[in-house]
Amino acid sequence: MVPVDYYVILSAILFTIGVLGVLIRRNALIIFMSIELMLNAANLAIVAFGSVIESFSGQIFVFFVIAVAAAEVAIGLALIVEIFKSKRSIDVDQVSGLKG
Amino acid sequence: MYFGESANYGFLFLAPWLIFFPTLGLLINVAFGHKFSERTIGAVASLATGAAFVVSIALAWTLSASHADVLRWRLAEWIHIGAVSLDWTFRVDALSTTMMLVVSGVGTLIHIYAIGYMHEDVRFKADPGRFQRFFVFLNLFIAAMMILISADSYLMLFIGWEGVGLCSFLLIGFWYEMDTLGQPSWSNSYAAKKAFVVNRIGDYGFLIASFIMFWAFGTFQFDAVFAKAPQVSQGLIIAITLFYLLGVTGKSAQIPLYVWLPDAMAGPTPVSALIHAATMVTAGVYLITRSAPLYSAVPIAQNIVALTGAVTALFAATIAAGQYDIKKVLAYSTISQLGFMVAAVGVGAYVAGMFHLVTHAFFKALLFLAAGSVILGMERGHHHVEHAHQDKSKKGKKKQEDRGEIFDPGDMRNMGGLRKTMPVTFWVYMAGTLALAGIPPFAGFWSKDEILLDASLHNPTVYWLLTIAAFFTAFYMGRQIWLVFFGTARHEAASLAEESPRVITFPLIALAILSVIGGAINLPFTGFHHFTHWLEGALGKVEAMNLDTQVALVSTALALAAIAISWFLYGRAPADAVRRDPLETLGVLFKGMNGKWWIDELYQALVITPYVKTAQFLADVIDGRFWHDWFHDSVVVGGFNWASRIGLDVYADQKGIDAFANNLGAWTQSLSTMMRKAQNGFVRSYALTFLLGVVLILGYLVFK
Numbered sequence: 179m180v181p182v183d184y185y186v187i188l189s190a191i192l193f194t195i196g197v198l199g200v201l202i203r204r205n206a207l208i209i210f211m212s213i214e215l216m217l218n219a220a221n222l223a224i225v226a227f228g229s230v231i232e233s234f235s236g237q238i239f240v241f242f243v244i245a246v247a248a249a250e251v252a253i254g255l256a257l258i259v260e261i262f263k264s265k266r267s268i269d270v271d272q273v274s275g276l277k278g
Numbered sequence: 279m280y281f282g283e284s285a286n287y288g289f290l291f292l293a294p295w296l297i298f299f300p301t302l303g304l305l306i307n308v309a310f311g312h313k314f315s316e317r318t319i320g321a322v323a324s325l326a327t328g329a330a331f332v333v334s335i336a337l338a339w340t341l342s343a344s345h346a347d348v349l350r351w352r353l354a355e356w357i358h359i360g361a362v363s364l365d366w367t368f369r370v371d372a373l374s375t376t377m378m379l380v381v382s383g384v385g386t387l388i389h390i391y392a393i394g395y396m397h398e399d400v401r402f403k404a405d406p407g408r409f410q411r412f413f414v415f416l417n418l419f420i421a422a423m424m425i426l427i428s429a430d431s432y433l434m435l436f437i438g439w440e441g442v443g444l445c446s447f448l449l450i451g452f453w454y455e456m457d458t459l460g461q462p463s464w465s466n467s468y469a470a471k472k473a474f475v476v477n478r479i480g481d482y483g484f485l486i487a488s489f490i491m492f493w494a495f496g497t498f499q500f501d502a503v504f505a506k507a508p509q510v511s512q513g514l515i516i517a518i519t520l521f522y523l524l525g526v527t528g529k530s531a532q533i534p535l536y537v538w539l540p541d542a543m544a545g546p547t548p549v550s551a552l553i554h555a556a557t558m559v560t561a562g563v564y565l566i567t568r569s570a571p572l573y574s575a576v577p578i579a580q581n582i583v584a585l586t587g588a589v590t591a592l593f594a595a596t597i598a599a600g601q602y603d604i605k606k607v608l609a610y611s612t613i614s615q616l617g618f619m620v621a622a623v624g625v626g627a628y629v630a631g632m633f634h635l636v637t638h639a640f641f642k643a644l645l646f647l648a649a650g651s652v653i654l655g656m657e658r659g660h661h662h663v664e665h666a667h668q669d670k671s672k673k674g675k676k677k678q679e680d681r682g683e684i685f686d687p688g689d690m691r692n693m694g695g696l697r698k699t700m701p702v703t704f705w706v707y708m709a710g711t712l713a714l715a716g717i718p719p720f721a722g723f724w725s726k727d728e729i730l731l732d733a734s735l736h737n738p739t740v741y742w743l744l745t746i747a748a749f750f751t752a753f754y755m756g757r758q759i760w761l762v763f764f765g766t767a768r769h770e771a772a773s774l775a776e777e778s779p780r781v782i783t784f785p786l787i788a789l790a791i792l793s794v795i796g797g798a799i800n801l802p803f804t805g806f807h808h809f810t811h812w813l814e815g816a817l818g819k820v821e822a823m824n825l826d827t828q829v830a831l832v833s834t835a836l837a838l839a840a841i842a843i844s845w846f847l848y849g850r851a852p853a854d855a856v857r858r859d860p861l862e863t864l865g866v867l868f869k870g871m872n873g874k875w876w877i878d879e880l881y882q883a884l885v886i887t888p889y890v891k892t893a894q895f896l897a898d899v900i901d902g903r904f905w906h907d908w909f910h911d912s913v914v915v916g917g918f919n920w921a922s923r924i925g926l927d928v929y930a931d932q933k934g935i936d937a938f939a940n941n942l943g944a945w946t947q948s949l950s951t952m953m954r955k956a957q958n959g960f961v962r963s964y965a966l967t968f969l970l971g972v973v974l975i976l977g978y979l980v981f982k
Contacts, residue, residue, distance in 0.1 A: 200965050209962075274959025 185226035192219035206258050206268040210251075217247050288340035292333045293351040293368035296378060296424040299329040304417035311410035320393030323413035327389050327420050331382035338375040347371060347815045348501070350430060357433070361496060369430035369500070373816035376632060377427040377564055380639045381557045385420050387785035388556070391647050392416065392548035394781035398654050399546055403453055403460055412452065412546065419445035423557055427564060431498040432488050435565070439484065439529065442558045447474040449549040450542045458544050459684055469541035476538040480528015487521030490514060504571040512576060519572055519579035522565060523586065530562025530616045533590045537878060539613055543605040547650030550605060555612045555646050556639040563619040563635055567628045570817055574626060581737070584624025588733075588743035591617030593875070595750035599757065600871025603688050604649045607758055611714065612642055614747055618729055621740050627732030629800075629810050629820050634725035636809075637796045641713035641722055644789035648707040649688075651778040651786065652762060655700050656687035659771035685771065690761040692769035699775040702783045704763050706790040711759055713793040715752035716837045723834070724797030731802075731829045745833060752837035756844030764849055 192215055199212025221240045228236015258268055265272050303326025311319050341349055349370040356366040392412065400406045422445055426438025451470030457463035488498065494514045495503050507515065526532065531539035542554045553559070566573060566583065573580050591614045598610035615638050622631035686692060697704045713722035726748060733741035767773035777783070800809035807822035814820050870876070 197969060201962055201969070204962070270961045273961065277957060277959025 182226050182230050186223060189219045189223040189226070192216075192222065204269045204271050206261065206270050209270060210254055210258065213254075214247060214251070217243060287344050287346075287349055289333075289336035290340050290349050290351050290370065292336050293370060293428065294353050295333050296330050296337075296368070296382075296428055297421050299326045299333065300417040300421040300424065302326060304414045304421070307410055307414050307417065311414070314410070316393070316397055316406075316409050319410050319413050320389070320396075323417050324386060324389040324393065326417055327382055328386045330420060330424065331379070331386050334375060334378035334382045337370050338379060341370055341372065341375055341815070342812075362492075362498075364431055364433060364498060366434065367430040368428045370428070371816040372813045373564070373567060373632070374427050376636065376813070377560075378424065380636055381420065381423050381427065384556045384639050384643050384789070385423075385552060387788055388548050388552040388643060388647065389413070389416060391551075391650075391782055391785040392546075394779050395548055395647075395650055395654065396546065398657070402657055403456065408452070412449075415445055415448050415452070416548070416552070419449070419553060419558070423561075426561055430500060432491065432500070432503070433498040435568075436484060436488065439525075439561060439565075440481065442553070442561065443474065443477045443481070443529070446477070446542065446545075446553050446558060447471075449553060450545040452545055452549070458688070459686055461684060466544040469538075469544040473538040473542050476535050477528045480525045480535055483521045483524025483528070487518045487525065490518050490521065494518070500568065507571055507575055515572055516576045516579050519569070519576055520582065522569060523579070523583055526562030526565055526583075526620065527586065528562075529565075530559050530620060531590075531613045532562070532586050532617060532620055533593060536590060536594065536613045537881060540606055540609040540874070543603075543609050547605070547646060547653065550609070551643045551646035551650070554609070556643040559612065559616055560619065560635045560639070563616065563623055563631055566620070566623040567632055567817070570623075570628050573623070580624050580626060582624075584621050584733075584737055584740045587617045587620030587622070587624050588740040588747070589617070590614070591621060591747040592743045592750070593617075595747045595754065596871050597874050599750055599754040600868055600873075601754075602690050602872075603686075604652060604690050604693075604758065604762065605646070605688055607690075607754055608642070608645050608649055611645075611751065611754065614751060615642065615714070617747070618726060618744060621744055622729040622732060625733050625736040625740060627729060627736070628817050629813050630725065630728040630732050632813060633800050633809055634722075634729055636799070637713065637721035637725040637793070640789055640796045641710045641720075641793040644706060644786060644793050645710040645714065647782075647786055647789065648703050648710060651703045651782055652693070652696060652700065652707075652775075653687045654778055654782070655696065655703065655775035656693065656771050658776045659699075659774035660685050660687060662774040663770045685769075687771070690758065693762045693772045694765040694768045695763070695772060696767075696775055697763040699773070700777045702777055702786065706783075706786040707763065708759065709790040709793050711755045713796075715755045715841065716748055716833055717752075717841075718830075718834060719794075719797065721793050721796030724801060727825070727830050727833060728800070728802060728823065730833055731823055731826045734826070734829055745836065748833050749836040749840045752840035753844050756841040757848050760844060760848035 196212040196214075196216030196219060199215065200209050203209055203212065221243055224236045224239050224243075226236075228234070228239070261273060262268050303323050306322050306326075307314070307319055314322070337349075351368040351370065353366045353368065357364040396409050396412050400409050400412075419442060422438050422441025424438070425441060426435055429435035429438060447470050450473050451467050453460070454467045454470065455462065455464070457465040491503065492498060494510050495506050497503060497506075524535075527535040539554060539559065543550050545554070573583065594610045594613035594617060598607050598614060601607045601610060615634070619631045619634050619638070622628075622634060709720070713720035716723045716726045718724075730741060730744055730748070733744055798806075800807060802823060802825040804822075804824060810820055810822045873879075
């Protein structure tokens with residue numbers, strides 16, 4: 179059986195990649211994918227800890243997260259399409275209408 | 279102490295009706311007069327005064343039947359403030375009932391006369407609507423006079439004193455928009471104003487005296503004051519009596535305040551008779567008589583009073599001899615006769631003063647009313663003259679103005695020969711003249727002789743002044759008779775004059791009878807001193823005096839001599855169209871008599887002009903330029919502007935409130951300028967911020 183440390187480390191690596199992707203990349207789709215990556219990193223950690231404590235609650239939690247992520251994708255992609263329609267670009271730095 | 283509270287005293291309960299009856303009459307005429315005919319208005323007013331006369335008789339009877347000196351009827355609580363405790367109490371004693379009888383009796387006759395007189399007067403003056411107003415004022419006067427004489431305290435007396443002054447003012451200015459000839463002018467208004475202002479000066483004396491009295495005595499009630507008089511210092515009583523004398527000189531037209539009375543003849547003739555001859559002007563004499571215990575306590579004040587009266591008597595008599603206006607002669611005669619009364623009460627002869635007051639009310643009212651009848655007769659004559667001219671020229675009313683002549687129906691130079699055209703008026707005028715001139719056995723002889731007798735015993739100076747005044751009196755009355763009734767008409771109007779109707783001649787005849795026999799109430803023979811004994815109830819024991827042959831002979835001889843001289847000058851060779859007065863040969867002396875010794879001019883120069891100039895100076899320089907222009911506009915407005923601009927605008931508003939609000943805004947703005955930099959619009963920056971926040975919170979949670 180693979181020790182839980184490995185899962186957690188993998189999860190941390192995935193999460194860090196997601197964070198860096200969100201912070202560094204300007205393409206809205208990439209950022210979106212990075213967010214999904216972070217969500218799944220969290221899912222992985224939850225499932226791992228759930229198996230450690232021999233409980234299904236971790237998996238149930240993850241199901242919820244996946245469902246919410248699916249909904250989020252639907253809304254997020256729709257937003258990106260609309261942004262593209264108005265800006266002809268999906269560069270998030272172009273979307274600075276709330277600049278103070 | 280109020281005997282009046284008990285009902286045992288006959289008709290005493292009627293006392294308030296002395297005032298209520300005339301008031302009722304005037305209220306009825308005010309409310310319904312416009313619906314009434316002239317006859318009804320006159321009847322209401324005359325009945326109201328007549329009812330007051332009946333009440334006066336009832337009160338006199340009650341007084342004599344009760345054998346009390348004083349009866350009082352308390353009508354209501356009046357003033358109860360602090361130390362002042364006064365009730366509205368009617369005082370019924372011999373003195374007040376005498377006055378009540380004279381005022382309401384003569385007043386009633388004059389009311390009746392006024393019905394006829396005003397009927398014509400309002401038509402000559404072309405405003406019949408004022409008939410109603412006249413009788414309202416006349417009733418108001420009777421009511422005010424009744425308050426004055428029924429008063430039981432100086433304060434209540436003052437109410438009436440002011441009330442009659444007001445009525446005098448209203449009635450002098452009755453034809454306020456014209457002069458005595460009916461021409462448009464404000465001269466009647468000026469006469470009214472003059473009377474009012476001069477009387478105010480006298481009232482000022484009355485008030486000061488009352489203040490001192492309250493300060494010294496603590497009361498206004500007559501008997502309480504007199505009872506306390508011996509304990510009060512002489513100086514204070516002298517001050518009180520002399521200040522009251524100032525009031526008397528105003529109301530009773532004595533030197534130096536007599537000047538209003540001749541001008542008061544601007545009022546309709548019944549007013550001259552009632553207010554300015556028979557009743558109101560005697561209020562001063564009444565006041566001194568009422569205050570007899572005070573005056574008797576200070577001989578100095580008495581002497582001043584006596585001299586004031588005597589000098590006035592002579593002074594006014596000389597002016598009367600030089601007047602051409604029939605009413606002006608009588609006006610100065612009134613001043614002169616009031617001087618006799620004041621001199622009488624001044625020498626302590628209160629009974630003689632009151633006696634003369636009563637007889638004078640009869641014959642002077644008679645003379646004025648008869649003079650009014652003469653004036654009406656002249657106006658009627660003038661009316662005929664105008665008609666005759668109109669018929670001839672058919673030029674209508676323009677005729678009079680074309681000739682440029684303004685007819686004066688009161689100018690004796692226009693009269694003459696009225697004996698034949700106005701016989702009734704002539705005979706009653708004769709009765710009045712003989713009474714005034716002091717020819718026995720007419721009323722005026724007995725009363726004037728009593729004054730002269732008292733004066734000869736107490737004060738020779740006063741006696742001689744009065745005797746000479748009596749000589750002038752007989753002279754100017756003789757002059758008037760010759761000029762008005764004898765000789766030939768000096769104006770067409772006089773030859774066409776008509777006798778007055780019966781409503782006018784009836785009161786004349788009644789007053790003529792009183793003028794002839796009025797002296798009988800107090801003949802100077804033992805057993806005939808009815809009036810003296812009657813007044814003893816109010817004045818204490820009085821020594822009744824019998825005829826002094828010497829005094830009577832001197833005065834009668836002088837009066838007859840004066841009439842003879844007047845006949846020599848005016849009657850012997852009846853003046854026809856010649857208008858020159860034989861007295862004019864006296865030169866400057868006659869100018870003085872005719873010009874009233876320039877007293878009006880003197881007052882004008884001494885008082886009125888400086889007063890008006892001072893007033894103008896105060897109004898223009900002090901109030902206008904200094905106070906308004908400089909102080910108000912510069913100091914107050916400028917100061918206010920300066921203070922508001924510098925103090926409030928700059929410091930308080932701009933540097934305080936404004937600065938606070940502005941700075942608050944500026945701070946907020948600069949703070950938000952700083953803060954807005956965080957809002958850079960880059961989503962990734964926000965994400966980074968989240969990350970840092972999360973790291974911080976987690977770091978805290980982990981490492982705490």
